[in-house]
Amino acid sequence: MPYFNARCSRRFRSALPAVMAALLLSACGSWSTEGAFxxxxxxxxxxxxxQRFxxxxxxxxxxxxxxxxEFSNQPLSDLxxxxxxxxxxxxxxxxxxFSGENLSSIQKAMTRDEVERKLCANPEKVHSRMTDEDVWDWTIRNVGSRDGRHFVVYFRNDRVTRTAYYDVLQSIN
Structure with missing residues (x-):
């Protein structure tokens, strides 16, 4: 039985920093709830x-x-x-x-400025050498799932070429 207790204790100690970080993040910024909005x-x-946000x-x-x-914590939250x-x-x-209606309003040929006025600032930004496009990626809500969801806008010559959604599967440990 001592092996079992030591093993549980080790797992608890290794998980404690993650649990504490989650608690602290949830306590920061009460505006981050849909109810407050x-x-x-x-x-x-x-x-x-x-005062709320x-x-x-x-x-x-x-x-x-x-x-x-604008009230947002991009790219750290989905609000x-x-x-x-x-x-x-x-x-x-x-x-x-990040409502479906607002996301679907992002259309081909829109400029970066037009997109950034409609969506929150500070998405993840990268350049794809394979497609020669700038890629902006926002974390959005994935209702009914614990998996992450992203909305992605692709630009070439400062204009939207396409948009896409993709899901990020959470690992199950």
Missing amino acids: MAIKPGMSLAEAT GKPKRILDNGNKTRTL CYFVTVDATDKVVSTLDG
């Missing part, structure tokens, strides 16, 4: 929105006296939310950047 409603003040990752000037605030406020800092609208 759903609670943001038109008419709410900017102060109330940032914290500091936005970036603020986009829309040129019509409105600003869009991307936009909150648009008017000149008086009242919420006008909200958008889940």
Whole structure:
């Protein structure tokens, strides 16, 4: 029996850092839940929105006296939310950047700037020498699965050439 206890103890000790990291990450940024986003409603003040989400990752000037605030942890999480406020800092609208409707709005020939205004900043970016395309990769939700899901946009000459989804299977230990 001592072998069994030592073996369990060793496994527990080796898993402890990962468990602690997961707990810390889940405690950081309560804005990262879909429920917090759903609670943001038109008419709410900017102060109330940032109280729920914290500091936005970036603020986009829309040129019509409105600003869009991006709340995201890309590439570390699968959430991307936009909150648009008017000149008086009242919420006008909200958008889940990774909704199916928003992802399907990414079309051929769009520019990098157009794509980055529709999706969250800081995707993983690489260049494919095989296809001579720049590849931007966002981690998105994979509802009903524990596997990871990605949305990928391919660019050539600063224009979208295609988009794709792919799943990343999680290892089972």
